[in-house]
Amino acid sequence: MPISPSSSAQTARKAVARRLRELRKGAGLTVVELAGQCGWHHAKTSRIENARTAPSAKDIRLWCRACRADNEAEGLAAQSLNAESMYTEWRHQLRDGLRQLQNRSVPLFRETRLFRVYSATLVPGLLQTEGYAAALLSTIADFRGLPVNDGAEAAADRVQRSRVIHESGRRVVLLVEESVLYHQVGDTEAMAAQLGYLLTAGALPAVSLGVIPKTVRERKHWPIETFHVYDDRLVSIELASARVRITQPDEIALYLKAFERLREMAVYGAAARALIVRSIEALG
Missing domain, CATH: 3.30.870 (Endonuclease; Chain A)
Incomplete structure (x- = not known):
């Protein structure tokens, strides 16, 4: 049975969010500390980690830099872009x-x-x-x-x-x-x-x-x-x-x-x- 298309897109978003959370925790940073280093409100960090807000490529690069994981930035940015292109509402198209x-x-x-x-x-x-x-x-x-x-x-x-x-x-x-x-x-x-x-x-x-x-x-x-x-x-x-x-x-x-x-x-x-x-x- 094919997977529900909309849930498939959400699963892809969650995979990016999960990896970003792992990087933050691996770097020993709290939600507030990472937000401070990236220059945004800590609520944005929570929204990204819970796949409620899609991070931009710039957001991902700042996040990876704060976590000393610059080598993962481009791959995660491409993965995030792919996840967002999976599900596109007709009103936007x-x-x-x-x-x-x-x-x-x-x-x-x-x-x-x-x-x-x-x-x-x-x-x-x-x-x-x-x-x-x-x-x-x-x-x-x-x-x-x-x-x-x-x-x-x-x-x-x-x-x-x-x-x-x-x-x-x-x-x-x-x-x-x-x-x-x-x-x-x-x-x-x-x-x-x-x-x-x-x-x-x-x-x-x-x-x-x-x-x-x-x-x-x-x-x-x-x-x-x-x-x-x-x-x-x-x-x-x-x-x-x-x-x-x-x-x-x-x-x-x-x-x-x-x-x-x-x-x-x-x-x-x-x-x-x-x-x-x-x-x-x-x-x-």
């Missing part, structure tokens, strides 16, 4: 609009050779049509109360970003629950176009599209949150409130294990196309 959010992912897409995506709710972004993506992103902008609704522009950028799947040397393995085919996003025309594109994209040489039938018996794994695996080095999870990035090898392994169990329940090829055609017919 969307400050510059939806279009900028799409474009920030381009370098990651360019570096990745194997994409693995599971979704129980929506067509994965890599296979979204512009109409489907525009409707979805505009809904997100409305829900988030963004001052500028740039959903249409962001959709065009998302489709452009997704063209990476047509390049040689890429492999894309996508799994969706059958219910995804019936969650209508946009108007009927946009949804029909999206489903039609799944029939085409699923036949691409680099793409493996699996659909987990709603009639599958004795599931090997339950439906879980949408997640993307980039090669074997990063898992990105989309929650209602935040995006979580996991880089710990043992946690990545858990998501890969879940992905394989979900993959075993899916149907492919003609069987998957039959399910998609049935959902198109259901649109009326």
